[in-house]
Amino acid sequence: MSENKQKLIELAERLAIPLPEEMGSFDGYSLHCNFSGGKDSIALVLLLLYGYKVPKEKIQLIHMRVDSSEERNPNPLFDWPQTDEYLRYCAKKLDLPLVIISSPKSLEERIRDRGLWPAPSQQFCTSYQKRDVYAKWVRSLGPGRYLCLSGERAEESSRRAQNLAKSTFRVYKSANAPTKNRFVDWYRPIHHLLTDEVWELMRLADIEPHPCYQNVSRCSCRFCIFLSPKEMKKVAELYPEEFQKLVEMEKQMGHTMKYEKGNSISLEEFINKANTNDDQLELDLFKPCATWA
Numbered sequence: 446m447s448e449n450k451q452k453l454i455e456l457a458e459r460l461a462i463p464l465p466e467e468m469g470s471f472d473g474y475s476l477h478c479n480f481s482g483g484k485d486s487i488a489l490v491l492l493l494l495y496g497y498k499v500p501k502e503k504i505q506l507i508h509m510r511v512d513s514s515e516e517r518n519p520n521p522l523f524d525w526p527q528t529d530e531y532l533r534y535c536a537k538k539l540d541l542p543l544v545i546i547s548s549p550k551s552l553e554e555r556i557r558d559r560g561l562w563p564a565p566s567q568q569f570c571t572s573y574q575k576r577d578v579y580a581k582w583v584r585s586l587g588p589g590r591y592l593c594l595s596g597e598r599a600e601e602s603s604r605r606a607q608n609l610a611k612s613t614f615r616v617y618k619s620a621n622a623p624t625k626n627r628f629v630d631w632y633r634p635i636h637h638l639l640t641d642e643v644w645e646l647m648r649l650a651d652i653e654p655h656p657c658y659q660n661v662s663r664c665s666c667r668f669c670i671f672l673s674p675k676e677m678k679k680v681a682e683l684y685p686e687e688f689q690k691l692v693e694m695e696k697q698m699g700h701t702m703k704y705e706k707g708n709s710i711s712l713e714e715f716i717n718k719a720n721t722n723d724d725q726l727e728l729d730l731f732k733p734c735a736t737w738a
């Protein structure tokens with residue numbers, strides 16, 4: 446065994462804290478790891494494999510593609526163009542099956558249909574393109590005992606820490622159906638991990654980070670509604686055509702993605718704030734795409 450592999454096992458074993466009493470153990474569950482390709486989703490899988498010694502046969506990596514399927518929409522707008530290939534790289538490295546699921550409608554189509562952008566209070570990007578897609582897929586599996594695992598961490602924000610302090614385990618209500626012998630729960634196993642520990646697990650496992658980390662702090666959608674001006678500007682510079690498409694959508698719909706103190710602000714104005722005191726990069730933004738079912 447290589448030195449790094451030994452260190453990986455030692456670190457993962459140290460981080461594998463007791464599971465919630467109401468959950469008991471991983472035995473009896475088929476595990477669905479919510480796998481964005483971000484560092485936390487990878488750390489989650491490494492903790493299962495090396496910390497809790499979950500057999501590989503029990504684990505699947507589940508990715509929700511927001512731009513509908515790769516076949517239908519090979520040129521993503523919100524998904525990073527590198528993600529499909531990166532997911533396959535991770536699945537090979539981890540030697541685990543990868544399942545990519547998606548809504549028939551892309552996020553762009555969903556936004557155009559509504560004539561509105563998703564907002565923190567109306568996060569339909571997450572609910573339609575991710576949560577509902579997962580719930581529908583699990584329902585299609587039939588009877589069984591399934592555990593959805595996601596990689597939220599308390600260190601990410603005070604809001605998240607408060608939520609995690611209340612509970613890390615619960616029933617996944619929108620997919621759970623005891624009368625049909627389908628039991629679905631949700632657990633967040635890396636709630637206690639620190640960012641350095643997450644990166645260290647990945648380094649020891651010899652897994653390269655998603656290329657998006659060269660430009661943004663989180664592996665969320667490429668044009669996530671929660672991006673700060675600085676990050677949105679960087680992404681706009683990297684993908685000017687796609688950014689221009691969003692600018693045009695704002696004009697066509699008469700609705701902006703961003704608001705400032707209750708007033709709409711166009712994406713072009715928003716990225717101009719990148720070098721001002723208004724930039725939000727240092728603020729305690731809550732992480733996208735994490736809400737209990």
Ligand code: SF4
Pocket residue numbers: 511523563568570571574575665666668669670671733734
């Ligand atoms: S990453 Fe951002 S834009 Fe994408 S689904 Fe989540 S909240 Fe919405």
